[in-house]
Amino acid sequence: MKNIEEINKLSVKKILSKKKIPEFFSGDTIKVGVRIAEGKRERIQYFEGVCIAKKNRDLNSSFTVRKISFGEGVERTFALYSPIIGSIKVVRSGKVKRAKLYYLRDRKGKSARIIEKIRKTIGVDVSEQISEEPKETEANLIKNELQKENPNKDEKVKETKPKAELKKELKTEKK
Secondary structure (H helix, E strand, O other), rough: OOOHHHHHHHHHHHHHHOOOOOOOOOOOOEEEEEEEEOOOOEEEEEEEEEEEEEEHHHHHOOEEEEEEOOOOOEEEEEOOOOEEEEEEEEOOOOOOOOOOHHHHOOOOHHHHHOOOOOOOOOOOOOOOOOOOOOOHHHHHHHHHHHHHOOOOOOOOOOOOOHHHHHHHHHHHHHH
């Protein structure tokens, strides 16, 4: 016999194979696309706010989103694997030190702000290998093309002189 936990894990795998759920944490500003059925028609309404709580319990996982609508705080709790959720998009990542941000309920205005977490992706990826051949810059490529088109007109394609040399030439011309 299968445990309830095993059945839940299989259900989660089945749902994840159909739709992709991004990785987000409490403090992140997220945009949740909620499916709303109006008669025979179905539409998606977006609920954008700060994720103040996230509960990871396999199939029973849920998260709470808080937004300010017309000066009034509105919170909505969503089941993570619910068919109601059409899409989840992370708008910006927040830098917080707590898992549950219930203290934001009492705050208003600037005190309710959350600092943005800046993710840097600068540098060379480890998997890439650096080639030892020097890369040609755009200026060199343009220069080579011009020389191929007009081999006799080398005088037009000159490299610029340093400022110090130009100043010396100007002084000699004035005298």
